Amino acid sequence: EDQVTQSPEALRLQEGESSSLNCSYTVSGLRGLFWYRQDPGKGPEFLFTLYSAGEEKEKERLKATLTKKESFLHITAPKPEDSATYLCAVQAANFGNEKLTFGTGTRLTIIP
Amino acid sequence: DAGITQSPRHKVTETGTPVTLRCHQTENHRYMYWYRQDPGHGLRLIHYSYGVKDTDKGEVSDGYSVSRSKTEDFLLTLESATSSQTSVYFCAISDSGRSTQYFGPGTRLTVL
Numbered sequence: 768e769d770q771v772t773q774s775p776e777a778l779r780l781q782e783g784e785s786s787s788l789n790c791s792y793t794v795s796g797l798r799g800l801f802w803y804r805q806d807p808g809k810g811p812e813f814l815f816t817l818y819s820a821g822e823e824k825e826k827e828r829l830k831a832t833l834t835k836k837e838s839f840l841h842i843t844a845p846k847p848e849d850s851a852t853y854l855c856a857v858q859a860a861n862f863g864n865e866k867l868t869f870g871t872g873t874r875l876t877i878i879p
Numbered sequence: 880d881a882g883i884t885q886s887p888r889h890k891v892t893e894t895g896t897p898v899t900l901r902c903h904q905t906e907n908h909r910y911m912y913w914y915r916q917d918p919g920h921g922l923r924l925i926h927y928s929y930g931v932k933d934t935d936k937g938e939v940s941d942g943y944s945v946s947r948s949k950t951e952d953f954l955l956t957l958e959s960a961t962s963s964q965t966s967v968y969f970c971a972i973s974d975s976g977r978s979t980q981y982f983g984p985g986t987r988l989t990v991l
Contacts, residue, residue, distance in 0.1 A: 771921065798977065810883075810969050810982035811922070854922070858977075865910065865929070865976035866937060869921030 769794045773855050773870035780845055781878050788840040788873045790855030798860040800838050801867065802831050805852045814840075814853075845877045882906050883983035885970050891989045898957040900986050902970030911953040912971040912980060913937075913945060922969065928953055929976060960990045 772791045780786055792800065799818050803811035815824045817833040824831050828849060830841045840853055852874045856867040882905030892898050902911060912927040914937075924937030926945040934945050942964060944956045957964055967987050971980040 801979065803982075808985075810984050813979055813981060816979055856921070865912075865927060865973075866924050867922070867980060869923075871919060871921050 769857060769859055769866075769868040771855055771857055771868050771870035773853075773873050775873060776871070777874040777876070779876045779878060780842075782846060783844050785841070785843045785845070787842070788853055788875070790838040790840070790870055791836060792838070792855075792857045792868075793836075794857045794859050794868070796860035798858045800833055801856045801858070802838070802840055803854040803856065805854055805872070811854055842875070845875075847877045847879050850875055850877045883970060883972055883981065885968075885983045885986050887986060888984065889987045891991065892960055893991050894961055895959050898960050898988065898990075900955045900968055900988070902953045902955070902983060904951050904953075904970075904972045906972060906974075906981075907950060908972040908974045909950075910973045910976055910980075911947065912973075913943075913953070913955045914969045914971060914982075915939065915966040916969060916985075917966050925955065925968075960988075962990050964988065965990045 770793045774789045799816050802814040805811045815831040820835045828843050832839045852872040854872045856869040884903045886901045913925040914922040916922050923939045928934045928947040946954045967985050969985045970983040973980045
């Protein structure tokens with residue numbers, strides 16, 4: 768069974784204080800690992816897809832990296848508007864498996 | 880935002896009543912999904928559709944049925960709502976089963 772564990776559950780940072788969020792996963796062959804951002808009362812907003820170990824992607828203050836067992840979402844010099852819950856999900860490589868398995872998220876708060 | 884709308888956005892109903900949630904997309908994507916999101920759980924797949932009249936079960940499908948008579952609309956029905964179905968329901972779309980899923984704004988359902 769595919770599993771995704773995110774840590775920490777919650778993280779409070781001062782504005783400008785860089786940190787990383789962790790997503791550990793087990794999956795029967797990884798097709799893709801996805802990062803989403805979710806604001807309160809809204810649907811998840813797509814950020815990145817990573818496909819293979821060693822891959823990195825960046826968007827503004829966010830950089831996502833991938834190893835064979837985990838992914839990190841690095842946040843550099845965050846601003847209050849980066850406050851949100853960040854969700855990680857995996858999709859298995861076996862044909863016919865369209866399901867995304869999600870973690871429970873990391874709730875990030877950036878204090879001005 | 881991807882062109883996805885959900886209706887209603889909020890609903891309160893009583894145990895035993897039927898409820899239908901609607902997802903409408905303007906992207907002409909082939910795949911549509913229904914997820915539920917509950918505290919302490921990641922998003923969990925209820926049902927998905929891979930074309931008009933083509934649907935399949937997800938991991939938490941008991942008590943739910945779906946229908947898709949047009950590419951743009953995907954309906955989720957609770958035949959007889961129970962309190963355990965109180966949740967936030969998200970629709971997602973993708974242009975294939977192996978591509979990024981984009982989420983709608985969600986429907987908050989409360990079953991009393």
